[in-house]
Amino acid sequence: MDTSDMILIKSLVVQCVAIESALASTLECLYNRSCWDLIRINYARNGVTNLMDIPPLDANIVSVFSINDTVETLTYALLLENFTVNVSYDQFYAKCAPLSCTYTIQQPFNLIFLITSILAIYGILNKIFRLVLPFIVRLALIIWNRIRKQNSSINQSTSIVEGTQRNEHQ
Numbered sequence: 001m002d003t004s005d006m007i008l009i010k011s012l013v014v015q016c017v018a019i020e021s022a023l024a025s026t027l028e029c030l031y032n033r034s035c036w037d038l039i040r041i042n043y044a045r046n047g048v049t050n051l052m053d054i055p056p057l058d059a060n061i062v063s064v065f066s067i068n069d070t071v072e073t074l075t076y077a078l079l080l081e082n083f084t085v086n087v088s089y090d091q092f093y094a095k096c097a098p099l100s101c102t103y104t105i106q107q108p109f110n111l112i113f114l115i116t117s118i119l120a121i122y123g124i125l126n127k128i129f130r131l132v133l134p135f136i137v138r139l140a141l142i143i144w145n146r147i148r149k150q151n152s153s154i155n156q157s158t159s160i161v162e163g164t165q166r167n168e169h170q
Contacts, residue, residue: 010035011068023072031059031067 011028015021029035036056043051059067065074 009038023075024070026068026070027057027074028067031057 009029010032011026013021013024015024029039033056040051040054043049065077
């Protein structure tokens with residue numbers, strides 16, 4: 001490569017990777033008329049002529065950035081440094097003040113869910129009845145036996161009274 005074809009551009013950093021070169025460089029040359037002319041002439045030699053009417057950047061325009069800031073600094077300034085979301089449902093409901101809040105979930109009919117639910121209910125009822133029914137049957141038998149004993153004692157006392165009354169009348 002012939003060194004006479006090379007031009008030196010102030011503020012352009014050349015590194016191994018193109019993106020590193022671009023990020024480490026500054027835009028200082030774009031503010032300088034003679035440096036900008038070198039870039040335009042070099043592009044014109046390679047057939048790019050639409051840069052001819054573009055003037056250099058104006059250094060007198062007020063900016064928070066310096067002419068010497070790197071492209072990396074400018075890029076970071078374009079991106080969000082910190083993104084914070086502050087959600088306050090209390091404030092939302094205080095402003096909105098709804099009287100009630102309802103929502104509906106629409107789901108399609110699920111046959112498998114229905115079958116498993118029925119089987120689960122059957123299984124649960126089966127377990128409950130196996131635990132509870134013996135106690136209920138015992139309780140029912142106890143009550144039944146007491147009622148029978150009371151009825152039989154009433155019948156016996158009635159028959160005794162009737163028998164006594166018959167003996168007295170005879």
